[in-house]
Amino acid sequence: MNNVLKFTLVLACIVSIYCGAWSFIGWSVSSEAQVEVMPPTIQDLADTTVTILIEFPCKHQPPCCDRFKHMGFGSGVFISHGSFMTARHLFEDKPDGTKYSALYKGNEYFINEEHCVWLDPDSDLAMVDLYGVPPHPIAETMDGDPPLGGDVVMIGTPAYLSMAGYVTKGNICHVHAEKVIAGLPNFNDPELAEIWDRVVGTTCFTVHGNSGGPVFYQGKLAGIFVGFPDLRKFNKNYSIYVPIYEFGTCSKVEQVLE
DSSP states (O other): HHHHHEEEEHHHHHHHHHHHHHHHHHOOOOOHHHHHOOOOOOHHTTEEEEEEEEEEOOEEEEESSSSSGGGGHHHHHHHEEEEEEEGGGSSSSTTTEEEEEEETTEEEEEHHHHHEEEETTTTTTEEEEEESOOOOOOOOSSOOOTTOOOEEEEEOSSSSSTOOOOOEEEEETTTHHHHHHHHHOOOOHHHHHHTTOEEEEOOOOOOGGGGEEEEEETTTEEEEEOOOOOOOOGTTEEEEEEEEETTTTTHHHHHHHH
16 A cells, blocks of 8 residues: 555656646746847937047147037948948038048047048948947848838937937938929029939938938938928928938948958
């Protein structure tokens, strides 16, 4: 009788251990299956951006000449390690002696315009290589236009260096904004019309320092901000960006980097 009881107890223990093991395995698999990849936060997106410093030549010598009194600003976004996208017009029509550099995480990296800037002549886009920059986040690009009315986020450095990482939100108001701009009575700039042959309109508030900054939709890079028409009634709440996917920008960048 004792042997039967012992056998029963041993069998019960084995069954309990077996069931417990499979329950644990099932719980582990279920837990792994429930793990979700969290979308990037606004801070994550901001960490992919840089500030471009444009130092205009000064006619006077220090200390009379304060460097930051002769500084213009722009914005950019990393799309690969050490390389960021920005607006081409930041590097055009500047006086001789103009110097460029980029600020990232408090460190300044000088830009050699002749060797480190790649320009896309058809879409007001530029790629800049930074050497010596430490590992950094990279923006994920999207392969299409956000839907009309879709919420977007723009990050840049508007007007002042202290405004670096300024975040503004808006929505897509025109997917083909170039058609809207061409029909405006106060827009008569043929050069801009030529390079703005494919732009998307948003309601994000912008000023000049935002040029070259990224426009994000659902955590992905949709395009590069290039400007705003002179629309007094809109009070600069009408901005346009170049959708980078349509111009094959990513493939062109890969070719340049090879």
